Amino acid sequence: GESVGLHLPTLSVQEGDNSIINCAYSNSASDYFIWYKQESGKGPQFIIDIRSNMDKRQGQRVTVLLNKTVKHLSLQIAATQPGDSAVYFCADFNQAGTALIFGKGTTLSVSS
Amino acid sequence: EAGVAQSPRYKIIEKRQSVAFWCNPISGHATLYWYQQILGQGPKLLIQFQNNGVVDDSQLPKDRFSAERLKGVDSTLKIQPAKLEDSAVYLCASSPRDPSTVGRSPYEQYFGPGTRLTVT
Numbered sequence: 001g002e003s004v005g006l007h008l009p010t011l012s013v014q015e016g017d018n019s020i021i022n023c024a025y026s027n028s029a030s031d032y033f034i035w036y037k038q039e040s041g042k043g044p045q046f047i048i049d050i051r052s053n054m055d056k057r058q059g060q061r062v063t064v065l066l067n068k069t070v071k072h073l074s075l076q077i078a079a080t081q082p083g084d085s086a087v088y089f090c091a092d093f094n095q096a097g098t099a100l101i102f103g104k105g106t107t108l109s110v111s112s
Numbered sequence: 113e114a115g116v117a118q119s120p121r122y123k124i125i126e127k128r129q130s131v132a133f134w135c136n137p138i139s140g141h142a143t144l145y146w147y148q149q150i151l152g153q154g155p156k157l158l159i160q161f162q163n164n165g166v167v168d169d170s171q172l173p174k175d176r177f178s179a180e181r182l183k184g185v186d187s188t189l190k191i192q193p194a195k196l197e198d199s200a201v202y203l204c205a206s207s208p209r210d211p212s213t214v215g216r217s218p219y220e221q222y223f224g225p226g227t228r229l230t231v232t
Contacts, residue, residue, distance in 0.1 A: 034220075043116070043203050043223025044155065089154050098168045099145075100221065102154030 008106055015112040019077040023090035023103055028071060030092040034100065035064060035075045039086045044102075047075070047088075077108075085110045114138065116224035118204050124230045130192035133227045137185070137206030143167075144181055145221060146189050147203040155203055161187065194231045201226040 013019050025033070031052040036044035048059045050066050050073070057064050063076040077084055087105040094101055117136040125131050137144050143162050147155035158177065159169040164184040172179065176195070181187040191198055205221040 041225070043205070043226050044221075045223070046220045049220070091154070096168070099157040099160060100155075102156070104152070104154055 009104070010107045010109065012109045012111065013080050015080060015082060015110055017080050019080045019084070019108060019110075021075045021077075021088050021106045021108065023073050023075075025071050025073070025090070025092055027092065027095065028068075029095065032093055033064070033066065033073055034091045035062075036089045036091060036102070037084075037086045038089065038105070044089060080108075080110050082110045082112055084108060116204055116206055116222055118202075118224035118227055120227055121225065122228050122230075124232065125194055127196055127231050128193040130190065131194055131229065132191075133189045133202050133204075133229075135187045135189070135204030135224060137187070137204070138208075138222055141206035141208050141222070142184070143207040144187050145205040145207070146179055146187070147205065147223075149201040149203055149226070151200070158189070158202075191229075194229075196231050199229055199231045201228050 011019060011021060034049045035047040037047050038044040048057060048062050048064050050057045050064045052068060055066055061078045064073060066073045073090060075088060085108055087107050089102045089105045091100040091102045116138055119134050123131055145160050146158045148158050149155040156171065158172045159179045160167040161181040164181050176193060177191055179187060179189045189202060203223050203226045205223045207221045
């Protein structure tokens with residue numbers, strides 16, 4: 001069915017470390033994935049997206065990897081900063097292509 | 113550019129009362145979404161508008177929830193009567209859905225700060 005989930009609910013890292021947040025999806029027909037960041041008291045904020053015809057996409061300090069064989073994607077944050085502390089969600093579209101389906105989120109805590 | 117505006121930011125009501133939320137999307141965005149986000153979970157779509165028409169309301173509990181987007185701009189979401197399980201953050205988002213948007217995803221949704229509803 002349509003579901004997008006994350007492996008771990010929480011992740012704690014030290015400032016300057018690299019962070020890896022994982023996500024598994026079940027809809028093998030999904031062709032578009034998005035990562036969102038949600039800080040406390042705010043709405044989700046777009047980070048980066050990737051289409052299914054790509055394996056990797058890089059942004060500023062972030063990289064998303066897509067493994068379609070095992071239906072897994074990950075968000076890598078380089079040199080994690082305290083400002084990166086937030087809840088991270090992966091999302092893909094429903095089969096109708098009309099709505100985003102969000103996973104449950106991973107809370108990233110960065111200590112300095 | 114101004115972001116998505118929502119009001120109120122917080123609301124506390126008793127069960128069986130009614131409540132309304134307001135959203136003003138980013139100017140020119142044709143698509144508007146209302147999401148419900150229960151604590152500890154990801155946002156769940158309630159309803160999607162394209163201009164002033166409904167695209168998807170399959171997950172809207174229509175016996176108590178209603179939404180409208182008159183004139184294809186602002187939108188209101190109403191709950192009547194509220195139940196305890198309606199306690200959540202209600203997020204509004206808008207999207208240009210314009211494939212010609214250069215350098216940005218046409219599917220990128222811009223979220224407002226949300227309205228935190230507590231039903232007692």
